[in-house]
Amino acid sequence: MILKVNELSVLMHLLSNKKGLCQIGATKKEIFQLLNIKDKNKNIYFQNLLINLSKYLEPVGLQVRFNPIDSRWFISYDLELSGALSVNPFNDKPKLAATLFTCLVCCLQNNGIGELSEIKTLRNKKDILTDLKELEEMGFIQINKDQGFVRLTPLIGYQLDLEHLFVKLALKLKDKKDD
């Protein structure tokens, strides 16, 4: 029991550990190393550990999450609590939110890299560079002006529930289609 509690404590530490703006939590490999998990059923063991930790965290409004951009597991406040904490980084800035969404869609289409020209076309605005620079300052994207593309940083995976967004968008598109 003591070992289990200690493992969960270590896991809690690993998943809530922040190393800079764009790196939170730990990868599966790092967790295996730090918890010294080596046996052949380590994946099942890992899954059970995360499920157990989730059960402990759920009552206090926390969730274990996976960032698909840098493959790191981390802990976040649940959507309800995040909503209550007003964590939207684009409050009063719908323009920036729209540009980030366009970048996200373009990067998804092209293995994580979005061409500036395509973003400009889809965004349907003459000047998007100011928005992009501001997004870069906020840490969401990296701009490569010379080669004409932007790349998403892992930050968006920590701050945006991508799965929830995709389901919402899919349902929105379905509703429009039904109409």
Place this chain on the structure above:
Amino acid sequence: MTSVDILENLNKKLSDIQEKIASGDINLLDLELVPFFNELKNSLDVINLEKSSNTYKNACDILNQKFEELKNFLGSLNTEKKFVEYLKRNPSETEIFELLCDCWIEPFNIQGLSMDFLQSSRDRLLKGKSSSKIIEHLDKIKSKKIFILEVQKQKFTEKMINFYNQIQSKLPCNFEDVFEDDEKQELIYENFIYLLHLLQAGKIKYQKETNTLYI
């Protein structure tokens, strides 16, 4: 509402849902089943266990249908292309902002939660933990004797006052004289205790030089 009533109500709801699914009035993806299962869980009772099991089975069938529907739905999505199509429709900035609105999350991190902190907390926890107490049952022995816990009929103070009343007529007298009627050694000890208490309370006084007790 009794648990049987709740169960009947749930069965009715379930058949309504099934009808609506068949007629296409309900989209399975929009159907919320968690409250249904919660209600079913709360209605569980020994009396209606068998009926509840059937209801549970029927509800699980609907849940399976929902999973299938979701699978089909996700399979039919060509997500990236559809997102591009959505953007090509030129949605307003506000619309996109609202789409993102309830998707923002806040990562949880406490810098103070270091490995050293965790280790010292664990050590403190283990240090303060005393070994658990073992409760052992006593062996029962059958005995033919009847055990009665005897309780004295009179209180100590009452006995002391009785002794005081007995010796009051003798006073003043020598110390030994108050015990002259006591034949048994046990009784002398008992009365001696009463005498000490009476001396302490000031009811009787003692003069050491003449070895006399007086009031």
